[in-house]
Amino acid sequence: MKTVLSLAAVAALFVAFHNARAVEDPPQAHLQLVEVEQQTPYLESFAGVTAGTATTSIIRRVSLTGTSSAAYAQFDNHNGDGSRASFPLDVADADNYGLTAALVKGPNFGIVQLLIDGRQIGSTYDLYAATLARAEPVALGAYALSEGRHILTMKVVGKNDASTDYLGGIDLLVLDSAAAPVPTPTAVATAEVGAQVPATLALTLGTPPSFGPFQPGVAKEYTAATTANVVSTAGDGMLTVSDPGHLMNGTFTLPEPLRVDITPNTWSEPVSNATVAIGFKQLVKASDALRTGTYSKTLTFTLSTTNP
Template sequence: MQILRSGAALGVALALAVPAVVQAAEPSYTTIFDGTATGSDASFDKWAFAGGGAVALQADGTMRSSGGFGMRWYTVKPFGDVSLKVDYRDARGSAPGNSNGGVLVRFPDPRVPAAETPASWSYDWKGASGPFPPAKQYAGEPGCQRAVPSVLPPDWAPAWVPVVCGEEVQINDSPDVGAPDPRKTGSIYGFADLDATRSGADVRSGQVGTWHTMEIRTVGQQYTVLVDGKVINQWDGAVPMRFPDRGLGDPPTMARQLAQGYIGLQAHGDGDTIDYRDVRVKELSAAPKNTVAPAVTGDGFTGRALTCTPGTWANVAADQAYVVEWLRSNAPVSDAPTDAEMGTVKAGSGASYTPTAADLGKVVWCRVSATNAEGGTTWATAAAPAITFASDVPGTVGGSVGATLSLTLGTPASFGAFTPGVEREYTASTDATVVSTAGDATLSVADTGSNPGQLVNGAFTLPLPLTGLGVVKTWTGPTTNEVVPVTFKQLIRSTDALRTGSYTKTLTFTLSTTMP
């Protein structure tokens, strides 16, 4: 929407001969304009006109804009969080150029006199992670409905309420990048503007007369705009921002924090002919909610990947898919920057992003969006570390380890006193402390003396052999100061003859390897 004075008078609101053309309701949506003249809450007569020009009912059940600046708005009720869908087409026919219009949302009742509306506003901004101003309490005046410029024609004043209090989602599929209006379809007018490429207007500009579907998902102050099913814009109206100065005193976002508002369709000016049809809404009651914020990991050096994790969400499916986008913005220059001052551009998508030289001096951040089965879309953000130029040069650092096989034995194993005439199995234990730097190792115990495996007392030996000899433990890698228990057992039968004295045997503990 660009201000263009027009000499056109009020357009004809309704031709009574128009036949009722009822458009079928989309499942789970409520139709609020179905093409009929009267008879239901979806009929044309529930849409009041304000301003100049006209938005008139046509014989085919569409509304058509013409003439000067004005709007047709739905009077039955205001809406809060919704998915709003509107079919539109550029109806210039063979006339050169492209038409301009818009969908108006979240504005207060324009019938209320400005003198009866708040004289001032206040807003408590909590802050957010990203290129946004710090938390702050804002206040100002006038209230948004008192900000309608006095230079406007009196009949324009009600139609200007959405401009100063709500938001206009632009319809302008012209391919030009300059005059008469560089803001293309899907722009949140003045606050989140799209050029022809980002909008897709460069493609749609050649489709005059073709119907397109615009969807506007509004949850809280977050706006997601789709055209023909493709997301083309996302904007958070909770962020403190100024409207770009055009000398009309447009209020900032801080003065527009309405939780609900009315819906309108814009007439823009002479030569602008937009057709609208099948306006339907789905009221959202359980949109996705971020409960633990996303986070960016990485050191912020150019050439090294950053990773964005989505955080934790409520009102989403267990296997919820998240859309992660990486954006690059200027650092905040004020406590309420303009869209141009923020200069946000998309840098990448997906869970990871590798900063480049283009990110130096900028704020890089990720936006994690979730859309649930109800159709609500919300998002949360996380700022990356400050991006720093890095030049990586390989270097080495290291040390060496000498071949080591070390075995230290603990207190000698002792069975204690054997009791003659009583059958019993005796147990003796010790510890072996192992250090090995080898690729493998084996700890074993062997009896390499006379009478192998039997305890000896002078010329006498125990009848039964000692158990616990052989392999104690193996390793497939190095180990350090590992304490390994070693256990021996000796069975004494009730008929075994035992000689007074000590039965002993010197055993050999061996730590060996095939991979030093």
């Protein structure tokens, strides 16, 4: 019984110690230095025919004091037509890397871009300088790279006016996971905010319309107008008017019917304070007998919906 208890205590101590290290140990950093001139070029770029002579771009290893291994990869190119020099890039460990490049400048160097797997990294770099030398390293940004083979490409897109040619040069590419920004820890919570919209159909008519005085024995079409204000929370809406019929003065009726126009009179979505123009027309013929007094008609306007 004592032996069993002792083994159990040792096991518990090991588990506790192991779990503590799993939490406290920082993630392993990955650093990889890529001597580009030591990579076998995948692709040589061929420029077009210039002045009747075909010129071929060449990728070569060129010795240069001050570079990381006393040499750099030179793209001996002679056109700013997007010519490319490509190299294999074998990433040892998948990680999020901060990338840095050491480029080479000179009096006959062009303007270049760097790409990994066809995606541009960093900016566009003018490699012109009065003397040939390795330039200060430039940060290209942070990129997630999977383990395995990728393609590093240098693309020539132009040149400085002071430069005499379109060469490109790169010495070293540095992949450093410790240089990649660490995401800021965040805590996320959600809260639902809202408000209820009551079902609303509201109709307000403007100033009552008036045709003015009718002139007996004179043929004329009289007009009048008013407005309506519509508020609707429905999915659709329609404004209609009851049968206008005929204007009446007591028992006397105008022979010609009253006409009403509503613009607009339908909606396919909710509206708030939509203005509607309502027009009225009344034709009086020269032969129509008119009775002294007021001709009028009460009309009912209805705002309705089929999709509340």
